Amino acid sequence: MTSSTQSQARSALLFLYQEVLGQDLPWLSAVTRANKPARLPTVLTRDEMHRLYRDVDDPLLDQVVRLLYGTGMRLMECVRLRAKDVDFARHEIVVRDGKDRVTMLPMSLAKRLKRHRKVAKAQHEADLALGRGEVWLPVARAVNDPNASRDWGWQYGFPAAGFSLDPRSGAVRRHHLDEKRVQRAVRQAAFARRSPSRPHPTPCAIPSPPICPRAATASAPCRRCWTTRG
Secondary structure, eight states: OOOOHHHHHHHHHHHHIIIIOOOOOOOOOOOGOOOOOOOOOOOOOOHHHHHHHHHOOHHHHHHHHHHHHOOOOOOOHHHHHGGEETTTTTEEEEOOSSEEEEOOOHHHHHHHHHHHHHHHHHHHHHHHHTOOOOOOOHHHHHHHGGGGGGSSSGGGBBBBBOOEEEEETTTEOBBBBHHHHHHHHHHHHHHHHEEEEEEHHOTTTSSSSSSSSSSTTTTTTTTHTTTTTO
């Protein structure tokens, strides 16, 4: 019996006797509960990471993959990055997904990200010239400052190639990069160089221990790698 099944059965017995029958079960506290086994994440070696980078052909997806493995961000946190969340002066990235946290921006990736940012900003300015350029905003921000949807700082750092219809509001906007494209690219790269010792496909956003793989973040302080993973 798995630990989750045992916990569910225990909760059902407690509810039945305490809430329905109005009886206590003093002996239930003496029952040994199954411990949930610890599952270690997939950890790539330095050579495996270099091979993974080389096998991602698309330059945009390659940059996303390097950010995932170099900063410890989760997949959706990376594709939902806003332009204002990247601080090149301090080499930091503010991850805003529920509970905000700060992670490092590897120096080896900063130049690539700056070049990509110029392209994305030029695309945003072209969208504004066409009368578009709006982006989805959090509810509180949309209420307090609806004009912020056209500001460059609130634009997605990795915008989609085209516009799409928001099914909730009916607005036509440029969404962020489809996360499935990143997943497919990583899966294809992992299968291309899979070995008998690692038969399973490499998941997205699984960093080398604990975040800093040294291939992409050799300039980042190791001390911070242990604290920035949320």
